[in-house]
Amino acid sequence: MHKVAVLVQDGVEPFGLGAMCEVWSEPYHPEDDNPVFEFVVATPRPGRVRGPSGYDLHVEHGLDAAADADLICVAPKRDYLAPSPEVAATVVAAHERGALVLAHCTGAFVLGEAGLLDGRRCTTHWRHVEEFSQRFPDALVDENVLYVQDGTIVTGAGSAAGLDASLHVMRQQFGARVAAAAARRMVVPPHRSGGQAQFIARAVPDCDAETLGPLLTWITENLAEDLSVEELARRSHMSPRTFARRFRAETGTTPHSWVISQRVQAAEEFLEQTDHPVDWIAGEVGFGNAAAMRHHFSRSRGVSPQQYRRTFTGEEAS
Structure with missing residues (x-):
């Protein structure tokens, strides 16, 4: 272009x-x-x-x-x-x-x-x-x-x-x-998922817990960890239901969707900048295995990890 x-x-x-x-x-x-x-x-x-x-x-x-x-x-x-x-x-x-x-x-x-x-x-x-x-x-x-x-x-x-x-x-x-x-x-976020809500209808209600900002930063730095709603809620000292509700109020999307988008974004960078195989990348970003990464990556980006790597490096992703 x-x-x-x-x-x-x-x-x-x-x-x-x-x-x-x-x-x-x-x-x-x-x-x-x-x-x-x-x-x-x-x-x-x-x-x-x-x-x-x-x-x-x-x-x-x-x-x-x-x-x-x-x-x-x-x-x-x-x-x-x-x-x-x-x-x-x-x-x-x-x-x-x-x-x-x-x-x-x-x-x-x-x-x-x-x-x-x-x-x-x-x-x-x-x-x-x-x-x-x-x-x-x-x-x-x-x-x-x-x-x-x-x-x-x-x-x-x-x-x-x-x-x-x-x-x-x-x-x-x-x-x-x-x-x-x-x-x-x-000075804007590098990636907001297209599926994120356009606006949040109500202000975040008062809560004894701090804003989720520090947790979101922790997630991006620990993508290979257990990032289930239950685990994230435990870290935030909330019930899973309260956590999920507050997460959507602050971000406009669900915890699962937000985590997947961060993992896909991290996978993109590995595909562009390294020659590591998809299995290795899947483990590093928290997908666990190549099949799961291919599923989420293709669903999010419309191309497979292999096609994505070829686009930006001219090489196959094994």
């Missing part, structure tokens, strides 16, 4: 655009050895692009500048029910030539208008899910996730989930180490 284009329209949300710029437009940092992309912001009519927050943008490039981009990002906009037909056509053309397409928050409405979400899993900001579902009844929209990839199309939920979706693409294309370096630069 060499060129990234972000498509903007009148009413473009500054945070949504900024999130994409923050991930994809960075110059080279020697300490991270990060990939650098040809990055362009494009709009149907170059020049002034109206903003909704008291200032406008000046965009030099028309949509033709996105014609050869490897990744097309659609920035969200305030008046999302009036997407540009030219932007929709550009997205369709990019999809047809095999480019990756990423939209988050209200940017997903452009993909819906383009017909690219019919029969596909997708998401958008939880505030707009009902309206989105009514407008695009053939789209398989999920309001309870941060981001979804279906084929070459990635959709993310609102605001900060655009960073999560972009880091997911970064991880997929360049590996966990590169994505983690980008996240460290932005």
